[in-house]
Amino acid sequence: MKNNFHRDRLPNPLGYFEKSGLTLIGKGEWRSAICPFHKDTEPSLRVRVENGAFRCLACGEKGGDIVAFHQKRFGMTFKDACIALGAWGQL
Template sequence: MKHGQFRRDRLPDVRAALDMLGLTAAKVNASGYGQTFCPVHGETHPSLSIHMERGNWRCFACGASGGDVLELYRRARGLTFVQAARELGCWESQ
């Protein structure tokens, strides 16, 4: 199942990854963080802060956080790391 390797250089950019989750980021601040709805706990008020270039994120409502968009996508969809990497096009099969 786990034959292959993660290619970080193929991670989609933050806006593209959010789009795959049906999300858009608003109110990008001077530090580069945008606000959006948290796909981990589901909500009607945007509590998730994500850096629009680095992809690190934190939800101030449920406390979920991660270092990149792959982790956000994985948690949002309830996938394994490899499944999420495949869906995002950054898993290279051998």
Template structure:
């Protein structure tokens, strides 16, 4: 059964983009709010450090080499793990103890 709390706004209000990206991109030099170097892009065989950026305020991400981009941690989870929207919400809620 679908949990009524399991929606994107609920997840994004409780999951800090900084904490999320520190977990997902452990080798990235994430230091400040706004756009940060996200390390090598996880969407292609990247060898150009600095082309992948993440926004620690909004959760957005963008690779300037392959063009992969998204607006928040839910979109990132969907893209990286090949999940549908509801599956990504469930994964985030489960992994981050948000239920």
């Protein structure tokens, strides 16, 4: 199933997060943002710009890459999230 997944085709996490409406605060490897997974009033979400990992310090939502983020955000399957991100297909 994961044979058609091409991690190297995923967009850059920093650009992806900004395009999906997150305002990233801070500099360095981990940035903060308002969490889209709960009614956030302060930047509780931490995202790692290098690989797209994320973790919310308030609601506990977390994942290891932007595929996981996209899946949770839009309720998609792994495959559909990969397709939406342009990282699915025959070589």
